[in-house]
Amino acid sequence: MHFLVLATGPQRDLTKAIQDAGHTYDLHDPRILYLYVSESENGYDALFNGLASLETPVRLKGKLYDAVIPRIGAGLEYGANIVTHLNENMSIFTTQTGAGLLTASNKLRTTMKLSSHGIRVPRTIGAYSPLHPDFLVKKVGGLPAVAKTLTGSQGRGVIILKDEEQTNTTLEAFWRAETPLKLQQYIEGGKRDIRAIVVGNEVVSAMERTGAKDFRANLSQGGSGRKIELTSDQKELCVRASQALGLDFSGVDIMIDEQGKAYAIECNGNAGTGIIKITGHNHFTDLVKFIEKKLGKESKDTKVESTEKAQIPLTALEEQALKKQLRDEKEMLLAENDYLRKQAEDQERRKKFPGLYKMLGM
Incomplete structure (x- = not known):
């Protein structure tokens, strides 16, 4: 072939x-x-x-x-x-599919698609102008809550909101920067989540990630990982999530709460390869x-x-x-002009809204 x-x-x-x-x-x-x-x-x-x-x-x-x-x-x-x-x-x-890749790259759209297929996700609310903090926080179950930019990977653009003052200033920063966000229920999982690689209708490898610095468990944020075997229910959840987005190949992130309930968090159309080293399986x-x-x-x-x-x-x-x-x-190196141009545009935005970028860890 x-x-x-x-x-x-x-x-x-x-x-x-x-x-x-x-x-x-x-x-x-x-x-x-x-x-x-x-x-x-x-x-x-x-x-x-x-x-x-x-x-x-x-x-x-x-x-x-x-x-x-x-x-x-x-x-x-x-x-x-x-x-x-x-x-x-x-x-x-x-x-x-192209549509599946675009959906997976948008965290709010991913949550919407998963929910439409009957897959459990954390309580979520999307906002472009988050002018009613009390209402928004209440809808996702109160504080702590998690605010996320709609795009971003490796744990970037994710903030945990712990108190009223921090929540108000964070949401105001999103509003002033005209940056849409996804506010989500905080799942207490002991700073751990699970990344599963789905191929077709099968989970072929999985690892548990544990956060080192904060609640974000991403390896790119300093987290650690270990190879694990998922239960049949967890495997089914991951496969259904991947298929809901039209992806025959993806990295699905799930979290398990203190009661043992599993939630689908994200689907990654271009999952990182760190899991290969951790599990020993390509x-x-x-x-x-x-x-x-x-x-x-x-x-x-x-x-x-x-x-x-x-x-x-x-x-x-x-x-x-x-x-x-x-x-x-x-x-690929010859095609980097586009990337460098986008980097320059991003630098301009960083100069304009330094506080928001610092808050997002980006």
Whole structure:
């Protein structure tokens, strides 16, 4: 099989799983791809590589790809369009839908979608202009409560509200910065939460994270993790959450309260790989197997000339893989202009609202 990996950063664990299974891949940063929609009723929509070093953009031939694996961080809004285009307009299987990735990136929309599918979530209220603090806090069960920006990962943009004064000043800061927020019931879980990796209808690995500095248990915030086995009910909750968002592959975060009730907190369309080191299991191998089964193809069935590759010594194959990885990483570096521009815009906002950014830990 031949995969198209859409990524905005190195993907060593994923590409290793693809190669170990005997498959091949192309890796492209979606931010440098041109999405073409034809006027033809017969469907001649296409995708072009718009890398700056190319004199003329090169068409990506859809028929060469068996499946698309998105690993999109920066530029998700446009990247999700690329995923939708490949899946719906070019009829290529994708492990995640563009709509699902966008929903997962928005914490309020995620909570709404999970609730609409009958999945237990903490009491939540969304606000653009939080001008009635008492009302908002009461709706989520009182203090303490958790305020979150609608986007953000690795524990950034999350604040615990402990008293009336802090709550009032925090909500006022959100209002003055015109930053919508999600106010949520505080779940007492002993500074612990659970990250589960879902592939298809199965939880393939899970870890329990414990916060070090505060209530946030994210590894990126200094938290620690340990491998755990979920109960059947917890596994079902994670799978249902992932499927509710249209994701065949995701990282689902859940919390267990003092009474043992499990709550779905978030679904991550681009889950970090720290869990691989903690559990000792590369979940991308499960993802590749899932795609093989989904498409009914064995590892030996690849659209690239596998018979020729079989005659190349292993050392040469390894050299080829390394060269390809270096080319891929160079391609991603050439696409960083957009990222740098967004960084400059973010710096301007930080200068304008320093107090809010400090409060959010961003």
